[in-house]
Amino acid sequence: MNIVVPIKFVPDLVEEMxxxxxxxxxxxxxxxLIINEFDDHAIEQAILLKERGGGQVMVVAxxxxxxxxxxYTAAAKGAGRLIKLTGDLGNANNHALARVFATAAxxxxxxxxxxGVQAHDDLDGAVGPLLAEYLGMPYLGxxxxxxxxxxxxxxxxxxxxxxxxxxxxxxxxxxxxxxxxHPPRYVVTSKIYQAxxxxxxxxxxxxxxxxxxxxxxxxxxxxxxxERATMIEGDLTSIATKLVEIxxxxxxxx
Amino acid sequence: xxxxxxxxxGGRAFYDKALKAMPRGERLKLCLQCGACxxxxxxxxxxxxxxxxxxxxxxxxxxxxxxxxxxxxxxISCFACSNVCPAQIPLTTGILAxxxxxxxxxxxxxxxxQTALTNSRRYGNTLGQSPRKRADWARGLTxxxxxxxxxxxxxxVLWYVGDYASYHPxxxxxxxxxxxxxxxxxxxxxxxxxxxxxxxxxxxxxGEVGLFEMLALKNARAxxxxxxxxxxxxxxxxxxxxxxxxxxxxVSVPIKHYTQFLVEHLDQLKPLLKRGQKYRxxxxxPCCIGRANKNNIYDxxxxxxxxxxxxxxxxxxxxxxxxxxxxxxxGGMWLDGFSxxxxxxxxxxxxxxxxxxxxAQVLAVSCTYETPRFEDAVKSTGHEGELIVKDIAELLANAxxx
Numbered sequence: 001m002n003i004v005v006p007i008k009f010v011p012d013l014v015e016e017m018x019x020x021x022x023x024x025x026x027x028x029x030x031x032x033l034i035i036n037e038f039d040d041h042a043i044e045q046a047i048l049l050k051e052r053g054g055g056q057v058m059v060v061a062x063x064x065x066x067x068x069x070x071x072y073t074a075a076a077k078g079a080g081r082l083i084k085l086t087g088d089l090g091n092a093n094n095h096a097l098a099r100v101f102a103t104a105a106x107x108x109x110x111x112x113x114x115x116g117v118q119a120h121d122d123l124d125g126a127v128g129p130l131l132a133e134y135l136g137m138p139y140l141g142x143x144x145x146x147x148x149x150x151x152x153x154x155x156x157x158x159x160x161x162x163x164x165x166x167x168x169x170x171x172x173x174x175x176x177x178x179x180x181x182h183p184p185r186y187v188v189t190s191k192i193y194q195a196x197x198x199x200x201x202x203x204x205x206x207x208x209x210x211x212x213x214x215x216x217x218x219x220x221x222x223x224x225x226x227e228r229a230t231m232i233e234g235d236l237t238s239i240a241t242k243l244v245e246i247x248x249x250x251x252x253x254x
Numbered sequence: 255x256x257x258x259x260x261x262x263x264g265g266r267a268f269y270d271k272a273l274k275a276m277p278r279g280e281r282l283k284l285c286l287q288c289g290a291c292x293x294x295x296x297x298x299x300x301x302x303x304x305x306x307x308x309x310x311x312x313x314x315x316x317x318x319x320x321x322x323x324x325x326x327x328x329x330i331s332c333f334a335c336s337n338v339c340p341a342q343i344p345l346t347t348g349i350l351a352x353x354x355x356x357x358x359x360x361x362x363x364x365x366x367x368q369t370a371l372t373n374s375r376r377y378g379n380t381l382g383q384s385p386r387k388r389a390d391w392a393r394g395l396t397x398x399x400x401x402x403x404x405x406x407x408x409x410x411v412l413w414y415v416g417d418y419a420s421y422h423p424x425x426x427x428x429x430x431x432x433x434x435x436x437x438x439x440x441x442x443x444x445x446x447x448x449x450x451x452x453x454x455x456x457x458x459x460x461g462e463v464g465l466f467e468m469l470a471l472k473n474a475r476a477x478x479x480x481x482x483x484x485x486x487x488x489x490x491x492x493x494x495x496x497x498x499x500x501x502x503x504x505v506s507v508p509i510k511h512y513t514q515f516l517v518e519h520l521d522q523l524k525p526l527l528k529r530g531q532k533y534r535x536x537x538x539x540p541c542c543i544g545r546a547n548k549n550n551i552y553d554x555x556x557x558x559x560x561x562x563x564x565x566x567x568x569x570x571x572x573x574x575x576x577x578x579x580x581x582x583x584x585g586g587m588w589l590d591g592f593s594x595x596x597x598x599x600x601x602x603x604x605x606x607x608x609x610x611x612x613x614a615q616v617l618a619v620s621c622t623y624e625t626p627r628f629e630d631a632v633k634s635t636g637h638e639g640e641l642i643v644k645d646i647a648e649l650l651a652n653a654x655x656x
Contacts, residue, residue, distance in 0.1 A: 014377065014384045030386070034376075185361045186368035189375065189464025 001055030001148065003046045004110040005079075006101040006131065007039035009064045010121045024217045028090070035070050038116025044180035045146060046114050047078045053148055055111075056080045060104045062089035062097070068201060075195035076187040081108075082199060087206035093214035094122055098130035100206045105135060110172055112153065117141045117176035125176060132174035140169055141176030268356070269312040276348040284341035285309045291335035291345055296578060296604075297328035300597040305335045305345050308353060326353050327364055327592055330601070331459040331584025333546040337575055346459065346546070346584075347499075354585075355461020363460075370588040371457065375465055378451035378472065379417040380588070389447035391419075391426035392433060399433050401447035408481035411436070411443040411515070414473075414496075416489035417452050418587075418622040424629065425622050431651035432488055432512065438654045439522050443486075449476040453492035455542070458499050459584040467503050470495075474505040484508070486515045488647065490542035490621045491583070498547045511543050513554040513620055513646065520561060527653040530563025535649075536570050536614035538605060538628070539577035540621035550575075555620050558646055562653045570608040578605055582623035602631035609641055616642045618649060 011017060011026060012034040020027040046057045058081040059074045061067050071082040085100055092100070105113055113135070118125035125141060132139035145156035148171070157165045158178055169175075230246075232239050247253040273279045285306065292304030302323035303311060311320045320326075329350050336346045343349070357363055363371075373382035392399035402412070413436070419429045436443050454469035473496075477485065485507055487493050496509045516523055537559060543551040552574045559565055572578045579586075581601040586593065594600065606628060609617045617628055628643040 014382065015386070183365060186358065186363060186371060188355075188358050188462055189468060191359075191464075193464055 001049075001053065001111045002109055003049060003055055003057050003112045003114060004060060004105045004108050005039070005042050005046050005057065005074075005114050006060045006105065006127075007043070007070070007116070008036050008062065008097060008119060008127065009033040009067070009070075010036045010119050013120070019220050019222070024220050025091075026220070033064050033066055036116045036119040038118055038177060040116075040184045041180040042114040042116050042177040043074050043077065043079070044182065044184040045177050046112075047185075048181055049112070049146060049148060050078055058083065058108050058110075060085065060101060060108075062092065062100075063087070063203075064090060069192075071201055072192050072195045072199065073187060075199040076191040077185060082201045083108075084201050084203050085206045086203050088209070089206065092209055093211045094126040095130060095213040096209040096211040098127050098134060099210050101127070101131050102134035103206070104204060105131070111151075112146075112148070112171060113137070113174040114146075114177050115174065117143070117178045128174055128176040135172075135174065137172050137174050138169055139174045139176065140167060142178045143175045144177075144179045145181050146175060268317050269315075272312070272349060272352055276344070276352060278342075278344050279348060281341060281343045282309060282312075282349065285343060286341060288340060290338045290340065294334045294338050295329075296332065296334065296581075296601045297330065297593070297597055301325040301328055305350065308349060309343075312349075320353070321356065321360070321362075324357070324362060324364075325596060326350065326357060327367070327585070327589055328596055329354070329584055330579050330581055330586035330589075330593075331456075332541045332579030334541075334579070337545040351459055351461045353461075354459075355463065358460065358462060364589055364592045366588045366591060367460070367585050370585070371462055371465060374417075374452040374454075374457060374469065378469070379421060380452055380456070381417060381421045383421045385448050388415075388420045388450055389445060391415075391421075391429050392445070395430060395433055397437060400444040402444045402476075402480045403447065403449060405444050408483075409442050409444040410483050411441055411486050412477070412480060412482035412484070413443050413445050414453070414485060414487040414489065414492050414509070415445055415450060416487065416492050416622050418626075419488055420450070422622075422626060424626045428622070428625060428645040428647055429488065431645065432647040434651045435516075435523075435647055435654065438526050439519060441519075444480070444482070446476050449479075451476075453489065453495050454499070455491035455495035456583070456585045456587065458495055466495075466499070470500050470503050470505050474500070474507070477507055484510060484515065486510045486512055488512050488620075488622060488645075490540040491623075493551075494542040494546050494549060497549070511551050511554070511620070513543075513558050514551060516558050516650075517554045520557070523558075523650070524561050527562055527650065529653050529655075530565075532564045533566065533616050534568055534612075534614050535559060535565050535616040535618050536568050536609050536612055537573070537618045537620075537646075538570070538580070538609075538624065539574055540619070540624065541577065541579050541583055542621065544577055545575040555618075555646060559618055559649070562649055565649075568612045568614055570605075570612055570614075572608060578608070580605060580621070580624050580627045582621075582627055587623055600631060600634070602627045603635050606631040606635055606637065606641060610637060614641065616644055616649070618644055618646055620646050 012032040018027040057079040060083045063086045115128045142158045143155045147154045292298040298304040302325045333346045370380040374380045418425045451472040454466040458466040493511045
């Protein structure tokens with residue numbers, strides 16, 4: 001079984017985010033990128049499937065600073081092929097990213113594509129469904145467990161409010177991973193060094209990007225303070241009385 | 255230097271490898287099974303396999319149950335076992351670290367600890383903070399604390415600050431106090447700031463050898479860049495690992511604990527200590543400058559405390575080499591939940607009870623893990639307001655500036 005895991009990188013929130021001079025994008029000068037947490041779970045789920053049923057895990061990543069470390073770490077966990085997409089992918093939008101992932105994935109003849117269901121810079125989780133569309137495969141998102149047998153996958157899908165569903169999908173398919181069955185494992189540093197020796201990262205040039213279909217950002221800004229706040233002063237009783245009045249005015253209280 | 259042993263299921267194979275791979279590993283053969291190690295271990299009572307039982311399981315070639323148990327993670331690398339072993343088996347840095355290393359390889363380490371390791375690999379600090387903010391604790395101090403990369407002058411003292419002293423809000427106060435003490439003494443000093451990395455002590459003692467090496471080499475490269483007469487640290491963990499483990503990866507740095515440095519400069523320090531207040535003070539010996547590797551820094555902290563006007567020093571029942579660990583060593587800093595779940599007690603709470611039992615008003619410490627750990631323990635035991643926890647550096651700064 002071929003399991004392909006396309007991963008993307010997101011700004012590491014450990015550093016302060018600032019807006020650049022254009023006023024429509026993040027300032028990338030000090031930006032530090034980190035693997036999208038959900039994609040890290042997708043890698044873990046792929047490794048778990050491989051450990052249970054065999055197969056090959058192939059990780060596909062855009063070339064950004066730190067990508068080699070992430071790929072070798074995946075190899076240390078058990079990924080067999082590491083593919084680095086080279087080109088100007090630093091600012092690629094979801095549509096462009098999904099298209100380059102689709103091109104790379106087609107060559108790898110996947111039975112399963114596991115991808116993070118969303119990212120903190122993409123809460124809509126657009127990359128997975130777009131990729132499924134370009135690959136002509138079904139998509140199931142918010143997945144937190146996967147079993148594969150006889151060309152089918154049985155997946156557990158999460159719904160809001162604590163609801164769970166079990167669904168069956170015919171392979172090949174794209175699954176948006178919400179959480180792996182176990183948290184992503186820690187691999188000791190010496191194993192990553194061994195993976196560096198034993199594994200080769202395959203570079204693939206992506207050519208010109210096609211970002212069509214994506215949104216254009218007009219303005220990006222820090223949350224701005226509204227001017228609606230009213231400060232209530234006085235002792236405890238008078239503040240409470242005033243609050244009750246306000247709630248009644250707003251029909252929060254009868 | 256701790257060397258990781260290769261995965262194996264059999265106890266005999268693990269034993270043979272441990273004998274060969276560990277420094278003084280051959281001493282394992284000398285184990286009498288006296289059980290002193292397990293008796294003195296603060297968490298021995300809660301372990302499925304305390305130290306002497308691990309050795310017994312190895313010899314009996316029945317090691318799988320040891321690997322199936324997770325209670326090795328109760329070990330806080332306090333060196334109490336190594337210190338009492340009549341056969342002088344290096345338990346803490348040897349068999350215990352090797353077993354933890356094996357557990358890490360098998361992916362059997364508590365999640366909190368894994369996060370700390372991932373953080374130190376990615377950010378160079380266990381707290382997962384931005385390396386760029388490593389010197390933020392010193393912001394606003396006048397005169398400013400020089401960062402070596404900007405200062406570009408040789409210094410008398412290069413101060414290795416450490417993770418917690420750089421980022422933890424409580425310990426940042428200790429760092430600011432220490433900066434004021436050095437400034438008042440007229441010591442020309444500097445810090446590495448963003449170029450400083452985790453010392454690697456916890457990584458080493460839990461057998462994450464590759465990560466330890468990476469951190470040690472990063473620090474060594476930073477030390478090499480600058481000219482300084484002495485390397486001084488406020489962190490006993492940094493002291494212990496730089497003195498005893500860095501040479502194993504080819505890094506030789508003469509390091510001093512700040513209390514050693516201050517005792518050497520007591521003539522400079524003493525006249526500055528003008529403000530006094532009567533206090534009964536007890537001092538907690540940190541494992542890492544005390545019994546660990548027989549570092550034996552017991553007198554210097556007491557000498558410095560004795561120089562502060564008004565301080566009456568009283569000893570707790572467990573002191574010097576018999577001190578009880580605060581619980582933060584060997585990864586314990588990130589295993590509080592795990593330890594509590596298994597043992598339902600905290601060594602930091604025992605320590606606070608001891609300090610109160612001798613009528614101390616101040617619990618003086620000299621380790622960067624300890625102010626937050628003991629302050630938490632004062633609160634969790636319901637003694638808030640009865641015991642003040644201060645680093646020696648803070649007591650000195652108070653005595654200088656009032």
